[in-house]
Amino acid sequence: MDNLHNIQMLILRELLFRPNSKFTELNIKGLSSDHFSYHVNTLIELGYVEKKSLRYTLSTKGKGYANQMDTDESQIEKQPKIAVMIVGIRESGEGLELLVQERTKEPYYGYKGFITGKIRYGEKVEETARRELKEETGLDCSEFHIKRIVHNLVRLETSGELVEDKMFYIVVAVNPVGEIADTRSGKNSWITEKQFHSIKKKYYDEENIFKYALQETDMDFAEESFIVKDF
Numbered sequence: 001m002d003n004l005h006n007i008q009m010l011i012l013r014e015l016l017f018r019p020n021s022k023f024t025e026l027n028i029k030g031l032s033s034d035h036f037s038y039h040v041n042t043l044i045e046l047g048y049v050e051k052k053s054l055r056y057t058l059s060t061k062g063k064g065y066a067n068q069m070d071t072d073e074s075q076i077e078k079q080p081k082i083a084v085m086i087v088g089i090r091e092s093g094e095g096l097e098l099l100v101q102e103r104t105k106e107p108y109y110g111y112k113g114f115i116t117g118k119i120r121y122g123e124k125v126e127e128t129a130r131r132e133l134k135e136e137t138g139l140d141c142s143e144f145h146i147k148r149i150v151h152n153l154v155r156l157e158t159s160g161e162l163v164e165d166k167m168f169y170i171v172v173a174v175n176p177v178g179e180i181a182d183t184r185s186g187k188n189s190w191i192t193e194k195q196f197h198s199i200k201k202k203y204y205d206e207e208n209i210f211k212y213a214l215q216e217t218d219m220d221f222a223e224e225s226f227i228v229k230d231f
Contacts, residue, residue, distance in 0.1 A: 002046055002065075007031070007039045009074045012048060012058065012066040020055045063231055080151070081166040084129045086115045087147075087213035088139070088173045096193050098210075099176065101136065101186040107163075113203035115186070116168065124223055129171040137188045138181035143174040146221050148212040152205065172213050 014026050027036045043049040048062035070077045088099025102112045117132030126144050147170045154164035
């Protein structure tokens, strides 16, 4: 995401409410023509604004970007991270085995738990789970179940500072196959349920996540794509 100048953010905000504006109508700060032209032309070059018959309007890209704006503050709103949490399970001679990763990067360096990964723009939840499982472990899976959505607000015990705001789709991957591999960000292994419960350095909510993963029914979940004429 581009880091735009505050004047450029103001221009985008004006175009949200006043499509097809003239140059002078957008210059609400009364900047010199050269100064203001620089910011308008930058937005055009970046693909956020289009110029037609001496009037300016938001492009499709510009509408999508400006739609994330807090229009009172003229800045992009900070939003929760949206990700999947993959609970890999398989049956073995010792019973249920779980796919667990030891994190080898900050934050939570050295902690163990289930694999997570951010959902990319335009990507469906199962697509993310399949991609992240492959990227993080080298394993493939054909059966996924979405069990629950959790919203975690994480604060430091010492100061009460909010350090994380994140939403997870808990996705169970049943019987992943292939040769398990580590990455720079994590060491992966299959462990028994007993070993899982005995992990000392475990993420704060992993026990609850495991309970959600074992629930019999999948969550009522709809994910659809639409074609629209206007935006």
